[in-house]
Amino acid sequence: MTPPAVPAALPPLVADFLADRAAVRAALDHYGSPLHLLFPQVHAANLATVRAVLDAGAGPYRICYAHKVNRSAAFARTAAAAGISVDVASAGELSAALAAGFPGDRIEATGPKGVSLLRAALAAGVTVNVDNLWELSTLAELADAPVPVLLRISGFPGSAPSRFGIDLAAADTAFDVLTRHRDRLRLLGFAFHLDTAATAERVRAVAACLELVERAYGHDLTPTVLDIGGGLRQVFTADAARYDAYDDALRAGLLGRGEALHWGSSTFGYHVAGGAVHGGPVFHKYANIEPAAAILADLLATPLPGHSGRALGQVLADNLLELWLEPGKALVDQAGVTLASVEFVKTAGNGATLVHLDLSRDTVTAADQEVLIDPVVLAEPAVAEPVGVFFAGHLCLERDLVTQRQVRVAGVPAPGDPVLFANTGAYHMDLSAAQASMHPVVPKVAVRHSDSGFTLCPDADYRVP
Numbered sequence: 001m002t003p004p005a006v007p008a009a010l011p012p013l014v015a016d017f018l019a020d021r022a023a024v025r026a027a028l029d030h031y032g033s034p035l036h037l038l039f040p041q042v043h044a045a046n047l048a049t050v051r052a053v054l055d056a057g058a059g060p061y062r063i064c065y066a067h068k069v070n071r072s073a074a075f076a077r078t079a080a081a082a083g084i085s086v087d088v089a090s091a092g093e094l095s096a097a098l099a100a101g102f103p104g105d106r107i108e109a110t111g112p113k114g115v116s117l118l119r120a121a122l123a124a125g126v127t128v129n130v131d132n133l134w135e136l137s138t139l140a141e142l143a144d145a146p147v148p149v150l151l152r153i154s155g156f157p158g159s160a161p162s163r164f165g166i167d168l169a170a171a172d173t174a175f176d177v178l179t180r181h182r183d184r185l186r187l188l189g190f191a192f193h194l195d196t197a198a199t200a201e202r203v204r205a206v207a208a209c210l211e212l213v214e215r216a217y218g219h220d221l222t223p224t225v226l227d228i229g230g231g232l233r234q235v236f237t238a239d240a241a242r243y244d245a246y247d248d249a250l251r252a253g254l255l256g257r258g259e260a261l262h263w264g265s266s267t268f269g270y271h272v273a274g275g276a277v278h279g280g281p282v283f284h285k286y287a288n289i290e291p292a293a294a295i296l297a298d299l300l301a302t303p304l305p306g307h308s309g310r311a312l313g314q315v316l317a318d319n320l321l322e323l324w325l326e327p328g329k330a331l332v333d334q335a336g337v338t339l340a341s342v343e344f345v346k347t348a349g350n351g352a353t354l355v356h357l358d359l360s361r362d363t364v365t366a367a368d369q370e371v372l373i374d375p376v377v378l379a380e381p382a383v384a385e386p387v388g389v390f391f392a393g394h395l396c397l398e399r400d401l402v403t404q405r406q407v408r409v410a411g412v413p414a415p416g417d418p419v420l421f422a423n424t425g426a427y428h429m430d431l432s433a434a435q436a437s438m439h440p441v442v443p444k445v446a447v448r449h450s451d452s453g454f455t456l457c458p459d460a461d462y463r464v465p
């Protein structure tokens with residue numbers, strides 16, 4: 001049996017570029033292999049979709065692109081040119097945001113911050129999304145004019161514990177600091193960022209923050225912002241049914257009821273016991289087929305308990321609260337791909353076909369995850385006969401198998417064949433440990449389409465036309 005295929009979703013712009021195989025090879029010849037390609041126009045289109053949902057279902061709003069998803073200057077410049085704001089989580093990201101054209105009043109600093117980042121944030125005049133009470137007091141000490149602050153809240157009923165934010169139960173202490181330092185701290189409002197796409201959980205967090213808004217009024221504070229963070233999801237798969245078919249075949253193989261598609265003792269987070277497969281797989285994010293815009297529209301339209309059936313978006317608008325969002329991966333969804341090349345093909349001792357590539361697993365996924373959309377060989381095989389192969393990485397480490405599962409290819413690839421990894425733009429591109437083995441940093445190239453066709457340039461050189 002050859003494994004079922006799991007095709008990746010590709011926007012037409014990206015698919016058009018990849019369809020010109022001569023252009024793909026030319027890009028690899030010119031910039032080297034492997035190579036990250038960024039499509040700023042897809043980023044801009046994602047933003048337009050999110051804006052359309054907010055225009056229809058919310059009052060005033062602000063979108064802060066979460067810079068940490070990708071170091072790309074092209075993406076940051078695209079967001080700056082579109083007039084949105086940015087969320088930075090380090091001094092480096094703050095400098096990059098300023099260089100990309102964001103003025104201080106369109107920058108928000110989130111995440112854990114030490115004194116030096118707080119000083120940099122103050123110097124740049126950005127909004128500080130405060131993580132903890134130490135940070136709030138330190139800001140009051142360091143500031144010489146009122147700093148706009150959001151209080152990041154966590155510890156909502158029913159949410160998993162978070163290492164970030166001020167616990168809901170400690171809000172009164174925060175109000176004390178804010179009222180003692182009215183000349184140094186200006187409370188803009190409340191923020192949260194949840195590691196979930198579950199609407200019900202976000203609704204509970206919004207409800208809790210609305211109560212904090214009421215309590216803040218009681219302290220003569222005048223919050224005007226509710227920041228619901230990021231967490232809108234990406235769509236990787238082009239075909240949910242084929243994803244499910246693969247998952248079924250993989251699980252059958254783990255149980256010994258079909259051909260083993262997994263490598264060695266890999267179980268992908270599944271727990272095999274008592275003749276059944278239990279638990280959720282590490283690749284669960286690849287199953288999502290609900291676009292970010294739909295998740296956001298659903299959230300805005302959900303009635304907020306205790307507000308006579310009014311939708312969440314409406315309640316915020318009625319309360320004159322500005323809705324802030326910090327989407328990261330949703331804005332770069334399908335806007336980046338990674339190209340590699342086949343170095344050689346070999347047969348392992350267990351009979352598996354190993355297609356060796358010139359990149360490492362951690363260039364396209366976090367080590368403990370597995371990509372459940374298929375890499376695509378962008379060349380015709382010498383013999384067209386579908387076969388299951390494992391893609392192997394170039395690090396001299398046993399674990400550097402790019403896929404720990406068999407992938408269906410149209411035929412055994414040849415050295416030099418380009419291989420595509422789709423939708424690597426969020427969080428994958430900058431995390432590689434390959435430098436430890438003295439492999440160079442994988443270059444990033446921005447691809448733009450115009451009437452005269454596609455033009456490529458190094459990411460750092462990209463300018464929004």
Ligand SMILES: *Cc1c(COP(=O)(O)O)cnc(C)c1O
Pocket residue numbers: 066068069087110111193229230231232326327328329330
């Ligand atoms: C990482 C992060 C985001 C972006 O999250 P996504 O899931 O990529 O949308 C937004 N806000 C904060 C505070 C973050 O840490």
